[in-house]
Amino acid sequence: MRLLSWAAGAVLLFIFGMAIATRIPAVQDAMFERVAGKALQPRQTALFDGDGLKVIFCGTSSPVPSLKREQTCTAIVAGDQFYLVDAGTGSWEVLQAGGMPGGKIGGVFLTHFHSDHIGDLSEVNLNTWFGGRTAPLSVYGPEGVERVVEGENEALALDTLYRIAHHGEQVMPPQTAGMTAFSFDGSAPHVVFEKDGLKVTAFPVKHDPVKPAVGYRFDYKGRSVSISGDTAYSESLIENSKGVDVLIHEAQSNLMVGKMRDAAQAANIGNLAKVLSDIMTYHTTPEEAARAANEAGADWLILTHFTPPPDNPIAKRMFMRGVSKIRRDNVKMADDGLVVLLPEAGGISFSAL
Ligand SMILES: [Zn+2]
Ligand SMILES: [Zn+2]
Structure with a gap:
């Protein structure tokens, strides 16, 4: 005692x-x-060991706000570089806070030009510029990407001059400033990027009236990842994601969105009720995503771009209702900062930035 x-x-x-x-x-x-x-310190140097593919979820939300998630962004590490698929608002902060070395960026691939997919382009541009990238930032996308990049470059023209004047050309080299657009035909599947064993294939998806809208498949050292972008249930996505190790699919609970629409209507918030009603046809429900993963023969299904973002255990359970009847195993809901490791020798493991 x-x-x-x-x-x-x-x-x-x-x-x-x-x-x-x-x-x-x-x-x-x-x-x-x-x-x-x-x-x-850029701490994530171990991710660049060249052993297979790595995926980092840098933003898992949609335009429906969340205090726990940034807007959509997925980073793929292959070899000594990383690539972003979309750069939604707030997503660069996830990578920067996680210690990613900005200078190792190989490019940004845009799926389409909705604001929740391009909102952080300027942050990615600035931080990878002074992070030491060796050329202007390459931005790949279907037709329309030139217009987005031209507009971003113009919006940042004064900022670029201020940075050079303030920090000097050694830190802010004028020859690597800004972004360069690389556009491709988004109406049919084809390889849009090949470098050092990494192959990126773009394929059309269904996000009408947004056209073009594409998803991307990454193949490297025998490992593969497919990213849906924004889409309704899509045959093209299934066709182009056959046998992937991981299918990363957007997900929208129409059950929850329907209840939000009804609540908006009851509260007389007419514009919101109309938008919530409109979006119900151009995304994929978690059950449909599970079916797509099964039909593609994907080993794992990881859901992202959540509408609405399910940020507590009850909301998560409600969001995933019915999924286990279609696909019991190898389904995961991504959180910001989730890291997926796909080593060349096979297998999969998960960690966090
Ligand atoms: Zn979106
Ligand atoms: Zn969209």
Whole structure:
């Protein structure tokens, strides 16, 4: 008993001591210096070991707001470079906070030009520029990508001049500033990128009235990942994702969206009710995504671009209702920062940035 009270006293004294110590400026400085030294380092160098494919979820939300998720973005690491599929608002922060080395970017692939897929292009551009990329940022997409890139470059023209003037040409080299668009025909499947063993194939998906809209398949060292972009249930996606290791599919719970629409109607928020009603036909339900994964013969199905974002266990359960009847195993809901490792020797494992 006496020993216990001694132990409790010692713990209390320690907590009390810490509370006082953290008010001392010199202690605060020492703690901050220690954390800053670690946090500012690009820490994810192990991802670039060239062993198969890696996927990082840099944004898993949709235009429906979430405090836990950024808008849509998926990073693929192959060899010594990483590639982004879409760059939704807030997504660069996930990669930067996770310690990704910006200079290793190989390009951005856009699936279509809805704002929730391109909102962070300027952040990706700026941070990979001073991160040390060796050329202007390559942005690939179906026809229309030139217009998006031209507009972004124009919007950032003054910012670019300020950065060069302020930090100097060594840190902000004018010859690697800005973005370059590479456009392709989005109406039929074809290989749009090939480099050092990485092959990227674009294929059309169904997101009417948004045309063109594409998904992408990445093949590298015998491993493969397919990304749906925004689409309703799509035969083309299934056809072009045959036998992939991971199908990354957007998902929208029409059950939940329908209830949100009814609530908006009841609250007389007419514009919102109309939008919620309109979007019900151009996305894929979790059950349909499970069926698509089965038909494609995908080993794993990972859901992302959640409408609405299910941010608590009850919402997650409701979102996934009915899925296990169609596909029992190898289904996962992505969170921001999820890392998927697909080594050349086979297998799959998960970690976090
Ligand atoms: Zn979207
Ligand atoms: Zn869209």
